[in-house]
Amino acid sequence: xxxxxxxxxxxxxxxxxxxxxxxxxxxxxxxxxxxxxxxxxxxxxxxxxxxxxxxxxxxxxxxxxxxxxxxxxxxxxxxxxxxxxxxxxxxxxxxxxxxxxxxxxxxxxxxxxxxxxxxxxxxxxxxxxxxxxxxxxxxxxxxxxxxxxxxxxxxxxxxxxxxxxxxxxxxxxxxxxxxxxxxxxxxxxxxxxxxxxxxxxxxxxxxxxxxxxxxxxxxxxxxxxxxxxxxxxxxxxxxxxxxxxxxxxxxxxxxxxxxxxxxxxxxxxxxxxxxxxxxxxxxxxxxxxxxxxxxxxxxxxxxxxxxxxxxxxxxxxxxxxxxxxxxxxxxxxxxxxxxxxxxxxxxxxxxxxxxxxxxxxxxxxxxxxxxxxxxxxxxxxxxxxxxxxxxxxxxxxxxxxxxxxxxxxxxxxxxxxxxxxxxxxxxxxxxxxxxxxxxxxxxxxxxxxxxxxxxxxxxxxxx
Ligand code: GLU
Numbered sequence: 001x002x003x004x005x006x007x008x009x010x011x012x013x014x015x016x017x018x019x020x021x022x023x024x025x026x027x028x029x030x031x032x033x034x035x036x037x038x039x040x041x042x043x044x045x046x047x048x049x050x051x052x053x054x055x056x057x058x059x060x061x062x063x064x065x066x067x068x069x070x071x072x073x074x075x076x077x078x079x080x081x082x083x084x085x086x087x088x089x090x091x092x093x094x095x096x097x098x099x100x101x102x103x104x105x106x107x108x109x110x111x112x113x114x115x116x117x118x119x120x121x122x123x124x125x126x127x128x129x130x131x132x133x134x135x136x137x138x139x140x141x142x143x144x145x146x147x148x149x150x151x152x153x154x155x156x157x158x159x160x161x162x163x164x165x166x167x168x169x170x171x172x173x174x175x176x177x178x179x180x181x182x183x184x185x186x187x188x189x190x191x192x193x194x195x196x197x198x199x200x201x202x203x204x205x206x207x208x209x210x211x212x213x214x215x216x217x218x219x220x221x222x223x224x225x226x227x228x229x230x231x232x233x234x235x236x237x238x239x240x241x242x243x244x245x246x247x248x249x250x251x252x253x254x255x256x257x258x259x260x261x262x263x264x265x266x267x268x269x270x271x272x273x274x275x276x277x278x279x280x281x282x283x284x285x286x287x288x289x290x291x292x293x294x295x296x297x298x299x300x301x302x303x304x305x306x307x308x309x310x311x312x313x314x315x316x317x318x319x320x321x322x323x324x325x326x327x328x329x330x331x332x333x334x335x336x337x338x339x340x341x342x343x344x345x346x347x348x349x350x351x352x353x354x355x356x357x358x359x360x361x362x363x364x365x366x367x368x369x370x371x372x373x374x375x376x377x378x379x380x381x382x383x384x385x386x387x388x389x390x391x392x393x394x395x396x397x398x399x400x401x402x403x404x405x406x407x408x409x410x411x412x413x414x415x416x417x418x419x420x421x422x423x424x425x426x427x428x429x430x431x432x433x434x435x436x437x438x439x440x441x442x443x444x445x446x447x448x449x450x451x452x453x454x455x456x457x458x459x460x461x462x463x
Contacts, residue, residue: 004036012054015245016061040072061246083178095215099126121167139172200225227294253352258309266295325357341446345438368433387460430459
């Protein structure tokens, strides 16, 4: 079997959206799984809508997702000569022809067909006129008048399209630019692409593309048209369902592994398994289990999956993901042991990296901001002695470890005749400014002895 060659051909008319990322992912995973090649091609032929900014945004999002490409990015607009060469070949072989009909003439043909109750379309007037290229002429593909063109599809099965419904469509405009379907086929063909997974919004183009393949006497690639992602209301996923851009999810504190895990599951399954690491996806992905029914985007499931990926990742790696979110809060943390410990304490309780950064804030500030209610409830005059004595005892330990801290707590509980919570909660408020924090010991250990002692003493002064 030939090595698999897949592609992702975004049109750079905006950011990389969730649906596009999912398509990229299917093609990338299949290439990675089979040891094949994944090609990135920028379909920038719509020059009015294509922007460099969009190209940059798309590349940036793919890189963030960890979807790497083996070839490209190729730019469709830079391949005009290749497109032209194939158009000439089609004309020479009699599969395409020059057409000089004016827009008014075409309108009249359509009107005529409509009047006869037929589908309005070009009537093939120039098909056998043997015209040559001249200013204002277009090139059309000669399409069969009868029969069907079958789109073989590994997801949907075969779909047959009536040839009689298809006119001799234009493959080169009068300004010399190739039409979309021609450019796609020529690019796919010359890039050796043999597997095309894309959204089923493109299914409508596929019979035309197949006719071009056939006219070029080329083998068809494997096609798989996947259903579009739906919103919770079962309408096609769009802006009104919330954030659409992959970069929004990065900004909201999602891990790339969680995003790819979630997106891939919106159209592919492996039994009931929900959580996949990146390597597991590469190992288990197959085309056979691409789903026929549309996946529904559910942000609460994606958050839950993100939390699981945060827990599963090593703290030292997560530091790298967290730093930009800390920076957003004005915290200039380093990629060091301290931040790694901070992450360890927050991993089990963070749904997103934004959550984690916010919860980490108290570790980095000089003095934690006191929540008034928490302070009023727990930093009372009665707790002043307890706080001071705890600070002294912690200050006196020779080794700042969990057993040493447990020992201090035991002593204070006995001296003040208080339960664990009655000590832990005021301490938590003293150190973090709030009543919610990671487990008291791990948190005090991560914070370090000096800061812990200093913060407890400060709190005792405040009461
Ligand atoms: N450029 C097209 C798009 O962004 C993709 C075409 C294809 O996959 O064949 O939707």
